[in-house]
Amino acid sequence: MVAPGRPLRADAARNRALILDAARAAFAEGGLDVGVEEIARRAGVGKGTLYRRFPTKEALVRAIFDEILAEFSGVSRQAVERPDAWEAFAGFLGAAARMQASNQGFYDVVSQRMGASALTPEQRRDFIAVAAAPLQRAQAAGCVREDLVPEDIQLMLRMLGAVTRPAMDGSPMHDRWQRYLGLLLDSLRPGAATPLPAGPWRLS
Numbered sequence: 001m002v003a004p005g006r007p008l009r010a011d012a013a014r015n016r017a018l019i020l021d022a023a024r025a026a027f028a029e030g031g032l033d034v035g036v037e038e039i040a041r042r043a044g045v046g047k048g049t050l051y052r053r054f055p056t057k058e059a060l061v062r063a064i065f066d067e068i069l070a071e072f073s074g075v076s077r078q079a080v081e082r083p084d085a086w087e088a089f090a091g092f093l094g095a096a097a098r099m100q101a102s103n104q105g106f107y108d109v110v111s112q113r114m115g116a117s118a119l120t121p122e123q124r125r126d127f128i129a130v131a132a133a134p135l136q137r138a139q140a141a142g143c144v145r146e147d148l149v150p151e152d153i154q155l156m157l158r159m160l161g162a163v164t165r166p167a168m169d170g171s172p173m174h175d176r177w178q179r180y181l182g183l184l185l186d187s188l189r190p191g192a193a194t195p196l197p198a199g200p201w202r203l204s
Contacts, residue, residue: 016063018043019050024064028105032057032113058117061110065123071099072130079134085141090185092134093153097181100157101164127154128203145193149200156184 022042026034039060040047054060079092100107110118119127131153138144163177186192 015043015045015049016053019045019053020060020064020067023060024067024103024106027061027064027109028103031109032061058114061114061118062120062123064106065119068099068103069123069126069130072096072127075099076130076133080137085138086143089134089138089144093156093185094178094181096131096153096157097160097177100161101177104161104164107161124203142190144188145190147193147196148188149202151202152200155201160184 019039023039026039026042030038036047036050040050043050054063075095076092079088079095082088082091128150132150135144135148135150135153139146139148160177160181163180164173166172167176
């Protein structure tokens with residue numbers, strides 16, 4: 001016999017996922033001024049259901065970042081399971097770059113409206129910690145330059161995000177951004193390393 005509360009918990013989890021997916025797409029397309037009614041309509045839930053779970057848009061945005069962090073963590077875990085440390089690191093950076101590309105519209109509108117406050121300090125620390133595992137494994141194996149820090153990975157993903165946007169003539173980049181991922185990976189090999197002119201940004 002199924003306990004009375006279980007179907008409700010399953011429904012609640014499904015509704016939460018529907019709301020977050022709908023909000024991520026709606027914000028990317030229309031900015032943070034998209035109405036709650038539109039998000040609820042896309043998710044197929046009532047406004048009351050949305051408000052009970054996410055009383056403010058800031059709460060909704062941070063919940064979306066929690067979902068992205070969970071995806072990012074999964075990418076890191078899958079990479080670390082690969083036997084070759086370089087392939088694991090390159091696969092991690094490539095998968096993370098694809099995530100960056102697929103979420104770039106959402107990141108852009110959130111950055112414009114919320115700036116640094118979009119992420120909590122804990123979320124920032126978690127993103128850095130997730131990036132650390134494949135990087136440090138590759139460094140220990142001697143296949144990635146030693147002067148990189150986990151924060152560098154986050155900034156590299158921002159750099160790759162820039163080349164997922166349309167080119168200067170307006171043409172779409174689609175998979176062309178992978179060219180710049182390849183160039184970036186080449187620069188991370190120890191044999192290509194030269195002394196860097198400035199120290200890294202570190203999360204305080």
